[in-house]
Amino acid sequence: MKLLYPTSLDLDIDSLKGFAPTLHPYDVKKPIPDDLIDAEILVAWTNSPDNLSDAAKRMKNLKWIQSLAAGPNDVLNAGFDAKSIKITTGSGLHDHTVAEHTLALLLNAARRFFEMRDYQLQGKWPAHLGGPQPDRPKGRFTTLRDARVLIWGFGNIAKSLVPSLRGLGAEVKGVARSTGVRNGVEVYNEDHLKDLLPETDALVMILPGSEGTKHVLNKERLGLLPNHAWVVNVGRGTTVDEEALADALEKGEIGGAALDVFEKEPLPEDSRFWKTPNTIVSPHAAGGRPQGSEILIADNLRKFLAGQELKNVI
């Protein structure tokens, strides 16, 4: 039995030794070599679309794909036979990095570093952003202290983010598919959005990209946010109706948007988000560094060999 591991990241392969399958490196940007085509296990990370669609056609013995991405839309779209192949995600490997990036985007929005930088590049002193300032003025998002932060998509990343937000004094609520208390946070289902959105200073989207989440942040829901509210998206670009968001920014109907993910990446040159006011464009930079991959692979490999349910099955 063969396990193929990607050379696109520095995995500690020694820590995966001792299991029955033999371990083989492969290049994620090239077709799988003929002598590895009979592998049963594929670990995927930043594979090219061509590599994945070729693997889907030629790897007839494949039983399990361990993606290291939290949202492996690339693997799901490649045409693998969902009946015979289990796909597991890297959810959990990006919690720390995405939580940290989200916190940075929120602080950038509240403290307006993006605007200071605009002035700096023009050699101008942004006097209105310095000196004495009103403390927590109503109708503006200027601090996380007492800010009402709503996290839509309350999974592993959200749970990592909450302690930092609370440490800075934010009031955190969540939205997921079911209502209940998670990690000490009140989490609601989407039926409650109409009540939650009008009471939100910062909406943090950490949703996966799927048919069920496509354009869930639409014109109507954007219209429920207060005019000063910021939208931060670190989940997937497809979850936001981008035209509706750009309209809301241009009309000043929301306070701003800090976006790490987009429907099309790289963001096209003619995207409205390059020019919309109060917009921070982050180039899908939140994750990108799966941490603890070897532990997840080894844990799932042991389960796979024992015929047990794998972790993070889609």
Ligand SMILES: NC(=O)c1ccc[n+]([C@@H]2O[C@H](COP(=O)([O-])OP(=O)(O)OC[C@H]3O[C@@H](n4cnc5c(N)ncnc54)[C@H](OP(=O)(O)O)[C@@H]3O)[C@@H](O)[C@H]2O)c1
């Ligand atoms: N920007 C980046 O670099 C980066 C890096 C890593 C991940 N991501 C994205 O972040 C996403 C979340 O990662 P995670 O590890 O936190 O995933 P996770 O633990 O699986 O959590 C996903 C959350 O989304 C909720 N959800 C799923 N479908 C929903 C729907 N139709 N309506 C409402 N809520 C829904 C789930 O609700 P339930 O709990 O109720 O099921 C869950 O709370 C990934 O799928 C990926 O797309 C981005």
